[in-house]
Amino acid sequence: MGTRSSRRSRGQVKKRAVRAGSEENYPVQQDSRSVFLEEFSLGVRDMTVDALVSNSSVRSLHEVMDEAHRVFDSACNGVDLNPELACRRGCAYCCYNQVSLSQAEAVYLGFHLLDSFDETALKALNGRVDSVLDAIRGKSVEEIGMIRHELPCIFLDDGSCSIHPARPFACRGWNSVNAGDCRSSIENRDPFAPVENHSIVREIAEGIQLGLLHGTRNIGLEAGFLILPRAVKLMHRDGIAECATRWLAGDFFFAQSRGL
Ligand code: SF4
Secondary structure: OOOOOEOOOHHHHHHHHOOOOOOOOOOOOOOOOOHHHHHHHHHHHHHHHHHHOOOOOHHHHHHHHHHHHHHHHHHHHOOOOOOOOOOOOOOOHHHOOOOEEOHHHHHHHHHHHHHHOOHHHHHHHHHHHHHHHHHHOOOOHHHHHHOHHHOOOOOEEOOEEOOHHHOOHHHHHOOOOOHHHHHHHHHOOOOOOOOOEOHHHHHHHHHHHHHHHHHHHHOOOOOOOEEHHHHHHHHHHHOHHHHHHHHHOOOOOHHHHHHO
């Protein structure tokens, strides 16, 4: 498989500022996306429908998400990345961001939190969530992107991701071949600073995320992009089991996160 590395245009960098989009930035249509991205999207869409249409349970959702993660890892392992990725543990400039994610990713993450965060950690997380929500309340996705340098992700802990196995596809796909670009963006408080990266990795992640959205939408579930701290607040407030049950039953449950 070929290698692609691109210097992002200003328009592309704008997407970067909000990390993985909104309905405006990533409409759930594929006419303007690459064939490569579409292949992943269609494959994951069909896999999601097959798994959930006859059994929309939490267990089936976990299987879908585990398979989606495997697809991503396998696809990326097949790509010859030259130059190498600069991304390393402890380098977290790109985690000054409010990530967008699908409902399927949010529910998977919610159960991961139940398994891996104790009561003290959950309480501390809720405090960080409230701080971020205060900072972004009433702001559009674009406005949130403009102040990204002020807002570390709620899961950034001592320079590392505290939910690494359950991180959204937005995080899996984002990459850089030059950590200096990433540092400049934060230090210069410039959300439009160009960051050289491998677009093929981003497209794999975006395709998979779109596939999850299309697949869940096709079987009648609420499907659209959520802002991470808003989704986490909702799951913390109502309980992950309740959130999952209602979403999988077809309630437009996560829509209320927009008001948080
Ligand atoms: S979820 Fe993890 S990888 Fe993604 S922005 Fe937050 S800390 Fe970074």
